[in-house]
Amino acid sequence: MITLFHCAGARSFRALWALEELGLGYELKMLPFPPRVRAPDYLAINPLGTIPLLIDGGTRMTESSAICHYLATRYGPSPLAVGVDEPDYGAYLNWLHFGEATLTFPQTLVLRYSRFEPEERRSPQVAADYAKWFLARLRAVEAATERAQTLCAGRFTMADVSVGYALHLARFCRLDAEFGAATADYRRRLESREGFRRALAGERAAGEEQNVPATV
Numbered sequence: 001m002i003t004l005f006h007c008a009g010a011r012s013f014r015a016l017w018a019l020e021e022l023g024l025g026y027e028l029k030m031l032p033f034p035p036r037v038r039a040p041d042y043l044a045i046n047p048l049g050t051i052p053l054l055i056d057g058g059t060r061m062t063e064s065s066a067i068c069h070y071l072a073t074r075y076g077p078s079p080l081a082v083g084v085d086e087p088d089y090g091a092y093l094n095w096l097h098f099g100e101a102t103l104t105f106p107q108t109l110v111l112r113y114s115r116f117e118p119e120e121r122r123s124p125q126v127a128a129d130y131a132k133w134f135l136a137r138l139r140a141v142e143a144a145t146e147r148a149q150t151l152c153a154g155r156f157t158m159a160d161v162s163v164g165y166a167l168h169l170a171r172f173c174r175l176d177a178e179f180g181a182a183t184a185d186y187r188r189r190l191e192s193r194e195g196f197r198r199a200l201a202g203e204r205a206a207g208e209e210q211n212v213p214a215t216v
């Protein structure tokens with residue numbers, strides 16, 4: 001059985017969404033955010049203290065975008081991964097990593113310095129600078145989604161899960177009002193997927209069952 005440690009709304013949502021898109025069975029363990037402070041026992045399981053943590057037999061993974069690709073290939077073949085022999089293999093890998101490294105990184109600084117730090121450590125300047133950074137990087141998504149319904153390979157893939165999570169998180173960062181028209185439509189298409197909706201409902205139900213409050 002696959003086990004996923006998750007905080008509502010956090011990057012582990014990518015893994016949860018991927019599991020739902022693939023229709024795999026899993027156990028969802030909810031944690032309060034941040035686990036290193038509010039669930040210190042978790043450090044014995046994952047010394048990094050971060051989520052996601054995915055355990056699948058002897059495999060342990062802590063990188064959300066890598067988990068998406070792992071699940072689609074380990075439990076594939078699936079059209080959710082792009083194969084090495086397909087023309088868009090490079091574009092797929094690039095978007096998969098772009099979602100986390102280029103888009104989510106600045107968002108976490110916005111959240112941290114506008115909402116998560118204690119009042120005296122907050123920095124409107126840092127939050128504003130990284131909001132600008134995020135919106136500038138989003139131009140690549142706007143250009144791609146003006147041309148096509150998905151990011152690559154002419155179909156929905158784990159690259160869309162990776163970037164789609166960053167667009168989902170933008171609502172919590174209050175940055176979604178500044179999306180271009182194509183990006184806003186793309187996010188609506190992603191969020192109307194059954195797999196996305198099941199993931200959202202699943203994290204809500206598991207949070208209630210396990211008595212773990214939502215992150216934001």
Ligand SMILES: N[C@@H](CCC(=O)N[C@@H](CS)C(=O)NCC(=O)O)C(=O)O
Pocket residue numbers: 010011012034035036049050051052062063064065100
């Ligand atoms: N690059 C990693 C980042 C993991 C990460 O930093 N997760 C955040 C939540 S979104 C976290 O656990 N933060 C709590 C902390 O750093 O203590 C990924 O994509 O999964």
